[in-house]
Amino acid sequence: QQQVKQSPQSLIVQKGGISIINCAYENTAFDYFPWYQQFPGKGPALLIAIRPDVSEKKEGRFTISFNKSAKQFSLHIMDSQPGDSATYFCAASIETSGSRLTFGEGTQLTVNP
């Protein structure tokens, strides 16, 4: 039973376009929402994270939008580049439970030149 649902499974965008990946969660106790980026042949690495006390967090071309009432959050990649081509995972956790994360299914992003 997947507690964090991610869509789309795959995404193709043109260079310079906006990539949007969505996640929805069920457990209202979740209070930490990171995104991980994984390149082929590598382990995932933390990209950006948000806590529910804010509705948006931006780091460079990457932005997380968070909607607590809808139990949804999304990753926006502005001015997408071929080097952004990777698999992206959203995740969620409960801070008081320590470091345990529940991951979404993953989105394979391809940015065409």
Next chain:
Amino acid sequence: EAQVTQNPRYLITVTGKKLTVTCSQNMNHEYMSWYRQDPGLGLRQIYYSMNVEVTDKGDVPEGYKVSRKEKRNFPLILESPSPNQTSLYFCASSPNRDRGTSEQYFGPGTRLTVT
């Protein structure tokens, strides 16, 4: 260099032949975890450990064992591998701060094929 290492990186084995995948971290992290990655299913947690001698089941623990005798090592043991355990496995570690969540550092992965 701060890192999580896994060995072997690739392994092909036969059903029923016991195997161990090693994981080691040099960051003095308390928390360590094993995940398996399968297409369309994302990363699913197998086992995790909050500290030495403290381990607990994740979401898909059946068919796996772990141990945490030292802080830096967290081996994954498959006593009798089956073809449905063919997958990509990741070890991860994290400082288990009092505040709660913190960044998890992943190893490079072990691709296991069980025939």
